[in-house]
Amino acid sequence: MSYVHHTILLLDDNLDDSRFTRLALQRVGVITPIQAVGRLEEAQQYLCAEGCYADGEQYPPPVLVMLDMMHCSSGLEFLSWLRSQPALRRLPAVVLSSCNDIAEINRAYEHGCNSYLVKPPSFNTLLVMMQTLTQYWLGMNQTPERSTGFRS
Amino acid sequence: MLEANQSDSCAAVAELYRLFFSQMQEPALILRLTPGEKEPRVVPLDMNDAAKHLTGRVTAALDETARGSLLPQSLEVPILEHAGAVLETGRPAAFLLQSASLWHQVRIQALGDGVIGVLLSDATAQKRTEETLATLRTLSAALHATADLELIMDKVAWETLKLLSAENSLIALCSPDGFSSYRFLRLGTVAPADAAWQPGQELPGRVVFSPVPYLSSDALHDPHIDPGLAARHRVRNVISTPLWAGDGSMIGYLELQNRLDGGVFSEFDLEQLSSVAQMAAQAVKNAQDFQKIAQNASQLEERVAERTAQLQEVNEELDAFAFSVSHGLRAPLRAIVSFAGILQDQGEGGGDPERDAFLARIIAVGQDMDQLIQDLLAYSRLSSDEIALQTVQLAAVLQEAVLQLRHAGQTGDIVLEGAQSWPSVRGNFTVLVQVVWNLLSNALKYVASGCYPKVRVWTEPAQDVVRLWVQDNGIGIAPENQERIFQVFERLHGVESYPGTGIGLAIARKAVQRLGGRIGVISCPGEGSRFWIDLPATPDR
Numbered sequence: 001m002s003y004v005h006h007t008i009l010l011l012d013d014n015l016d017d018s019r020f021t022r023l024a025l026q027r028v029g030v031i032t033p034i035q036a037v038g039r040l041e042e043a044q045q046y047l048c049a050e051g052c053y054a055d056g057e058q059y060p061p062p063v064l065v066m067l068d069m070m071h072c073s074s075g076l077e078f079l080s081w082l083r084s085q086p087a088l089r090r091l092p093a094v095v096l097s098s099c100n101d102i103a104e105i106n107r108a109y110e111h112g113c114n115s116y117l118v119k120p121p122s123f124n125t126l127l128v129m130m131q132t133l134t135q136y137w138l139g140m141n142q143t144p145e146r147s148t149g150f151r152s
Numbered sequence: 153m154l155e156a157n158q159s160d161s162c163a164a165v166a167e168l169y170r171l172f173f174s175q176m177q178e179p180a181l182i183l184r185l186t187p188g189e190k191e192p193r194v195v196p197l198d199m200n201d202a203a204k205h206l207t208g209r210v211t212a213a214l215d216e217t218a219r220g221s222l223l224p225q226s227l228e229v230p231i232l233e234h235a236g237a238v239l240e241t242g243r244p245a246a247f248l249l250q251s252a253s254l255w256h257q258v259r260i261q262a263l264g265d266g267v268i269g270v271l272l273s274d275a276t277a278q279k280r281t282e283e284t285l286a287t288l289r290t291l292s293a294a295l296h297a298t299a300d301l302e303l304i305m306d307k308v309a310w311e312t313l314k315l316l317s318a319e320n321s322l323i324a325l326c327s328p329d330g331f332s333s334y335r336f337l338r339l340g341t342v343a344p345a346d347a348a349w350q351p352g353q354e355l356p357g358r359v360v361f362s363p364v365p366y367l368s369s370d371a372l373h374d375p376h377i378d379p380g381l382a383a384r385h386r387v388r389n390v391i392s393t394p395l396w397a398g399d400g401s402m403i404g405y406l407e408l409q410n411r412l413d414g415g416v417f418s419e420f421d422l423e424q425l426s427s428v429a430q431m432a433a434q435a436v437k438n439a440q441d442f443q444k445i446a447q448n449a450s451q452l453e454e455r456v457a458e459r460t461a462q463l464q465e466v467n468e469e470l471d472a473f474a475f476s477v478s479h480g481l482r483a484p485l486r487a488i489v490s491f492a493g494i495l496q497d498q499g500e501g502g503g504d505p506e507r508d509a510f511l512a513r514i515i516a517v518g519q520d521m522d523q524l525i526q527d528l529l530a531y532s533r534l535s536s537d538e539i540a541l542q543t544v545q546l547a548a549v550l551q552e553a554v555l556q557l558r559h560a561g562q563t564g565d566i567v568l569e570g571a572q573s574w575p576s577v578r579g580n581f582t583v584l585v586q587v588v589w590n591l592l593s594n595a596l597k598y599v600a601s602g603c604y605p606k607v608r609v610w611t612e613p614a615q616d617v618v619r620l621w622v623q624d625n626g627i628g629i630a631p632e633n634q635e636r637i638f639q640v641f642e643r644l645h646g647v648e649s650y651p652g653t654g655i656g657l658a659i660a661r662k663a664v665q666r667l668g669g670r671i672g673v674i675s676c677p678g679e680g681s682r683f684w685i686d687l688p689a690t691p692d693r
Contacts, residue, residue: 016487023494098482100526101533121486121522122515123493 006138009062010036011043011078012096013070017119020126021066021096028131032138035059040074043067044081047088061146062091064137069097072104079111090144092137179203179272182263183223185235194223194231197267206272226251231260231270238262248275255279277420284424287315288431295435299442306342308406308432309335315428316421318408320385323395324356325404325436331356354378355392356405363402365393365426369416371409385409391417393429397437406432467536474532478525485525489518520653527655530586531640534662541667543690544579546620547571550609552581553588557596564596564605574611577618577687579667584687587663587671588620590656591683595624597650598681617669617686629675638671660685 008025012018018036025034037043043065046053053059065082069075075095083089094115095108105116117133120126173180179202183194199207207224223231227249234245244261249272257275260268294307305323313321324331329348336342351357358376359366368374371387381387392407406429411417492514499508550568557566577584595607605624612619629637629644636642638661643654664671668688675681 014483016490017483020487020490020494027497098486099479119486121482121489121519123490123497126490 006064007033007035007060007062009043009046009065010034010067011038011040011065011070012036012068013038013074014068017068017098020123021130024123024126024130025134027127028134030130030134030138032134033060035062040070040078043078047082047085047091063143065091065093066096067093069095069099069104069108072099072107076107076111079108079113083112087146090146092141092143094133094137173198174200176200177202178274179206181223181270183231183235183268183270185232185239185266185268192232192236194228194235194268196223203272230258231268234260235268238268239266248279280420280424283315284427287311288427291428291431291435295431299439301436301439301443304432304435304439305335308428308435309337309342312406312408312425312428312432313337316391316408316417316424317412318417319410319412320387320408322407322409323404323432324351325395325440326360326402331404351405355390356407359392359394359407360402360405363394363396365391365422365429367391367417367419367422389416391422391425393422393426395429395433395436397433399437401437403433403436403440471532471536475529478529478532481525482522485518485522489515489522492518520651524653524655527653527659528640531655531659531662534583534659534666539580539583539666541578541580543576544581544584545576546574546584546611546618546687549581549584549588552585553592556585556589557592560593562593562596564599564607566592566596566607567609569608569610571609575613575618576690578690579669579687583663583667587660587685588622590660591622591685594656595622595626595681595683597652598626598645599624600627613689614686616689618689620685620687622683623680625680628677628679628681629673630677631675634673634675637673 010018010021012021015038018038022034022036025032035046037046042053045051046059047061047065049056049059049061067075067078070078075097079093082091082093089112092114093112094117095113096117096119097104097108098119100118108116115137117129120129179200181199181203182197184197186193186195207227230247230249234247237243238245238260239262242262244259246257246259249256249258255275255278256272257278259271259273261271263269291307291311294311295304298304305325309321309323312318321335321337323335327348330350332348351360353376355366355368355377366376368377368390371377371382371390372379374382374390377387377390387409389411390407390409392405395403395406397403406425408417408421408425411421492511496508496511496515499511547568550571554566554568592607592609596605599605603625605626607625608621608623610621612621633644637644638657640658641654642658643652661671664685664687670686671684673681673683
């Protein structure tokens, strides 16, 4: 299945994990452009089309953000920031975290994530997860209209 | 009164009586009760020198003495009150009479024919003693009712001020730094306490160090009183006494200044002050001791609180450490397992079978280790997290645990005997499912090879607890190992024969302990095991 015109923004400070996620997406046949960033500030720049991400052709606005919790605080900070931006508050955000602590899951939802997934311990399980994820979020899920002010 | 034809001897006796009457130290009067013009009066027939002196003094002290009366009204009115009754019944009367600062005991005796004899005796000392006793009683009650030093000082200062009609009352208390807690009541107003000061050669140092009570009737010219200080505070006369506690320790100093009536303190006043001081000293000493004890107690409490905070901090650090270690361990482990998985994928079809087997081992071992880290995390969370207590249906807990075991693919019979009538317990649903899951999982797992696992679960209500039994047909546990199995990482069997991390029962025990329950096992090798957990029963059972 391909979702060529959809871009996914992947925010993960763990380079291995980031690579697995991209590899898994690739393996399950998703040819959707994946834009991977490793730091909170990069993600914010990308979404606001600032700095080196100013080129809208090369860095199109995403339809989905996947983020690691990045030791909890950075992930929550990003979610809060995302939901406080008028142009970004409808953007679906899926947490992909290594932590399955219920308190952290609760906090992530309270800060506005739309889904919370725990990184599986093996690559094979990750493959299955990525297949399901893209089918659901890019296929079945009805994406909201872009908020006004969202860059085109 | 005397007949004209009396004998000489009679006249001589009468003369002796008259002489005796005139020489009496106590005032004596002979009065006649007359109807008077408007109201009854008493008219003096005779009075001795002491009585003349007294009525003179009374007259001088009271300006409102009625004109035309030979007796001051303050004396006539109370005598008139009693005279009628005394003459009528012939029974003597007695009462106390105050004139100025003096008290008199007045006794009236009928002498017949409308004539009464009146004897007065000085009752001031008696009256004052009664007052002192009353003050001491009031103080005693007040001082016993409180251990508050400030309150005690206030009471002592105020009651002595009242008792001895003084202008100012002053208490100083000894402390290691000198004297402090200085009270100064000028006509009932409290002055704030001074800073600590050192007693010198003058008052109160003289009293404190000598240490005897001291009376100064002329403060301005007293060599023991600082004239500047006396002038500044307008001190005319002073009585002061040291405060000695019952154990002989010096507590402080008590002083009264200036009689309110403008008079001068007497030795008698000083005696009274000393009696009050004795009681005040003991009360102050008690309050100080109490304060010391309270202070020690609060210091102890502070120390305990401090230690508790330290321990809590260490605990939190340990928790944070356990969390970050297990978190930090899981990330690289996931990388290892995932990379191995990717290599496995790439080598599929035409790869080296030994290489594939090794990759499979890397993945399997890595996943075991991940499970282990997760179990350790769960164990550490059980010690640190708050567990909310609720009423939990045991049957629902068992059903949930069984469901989860089936999802995990564990096989075997699990019979919940009489589950529909099982009682509820006080606990936490999630935590209890964790406990029961571990017990059931073990019961299904540790069976002899070829034996189909059969597990029986039932409850047994006791006094304040509900006991849950889990019986299996497994391999059993030797008595010497029955304590070990509840420890972290204790495994009786190799992973080859029975997989697992060795933390399950440790989790179960920790969880049950956190819920205020107990866990145990009855078993013999080869005869299966019966695990039990005691959980607090719900109060309304």
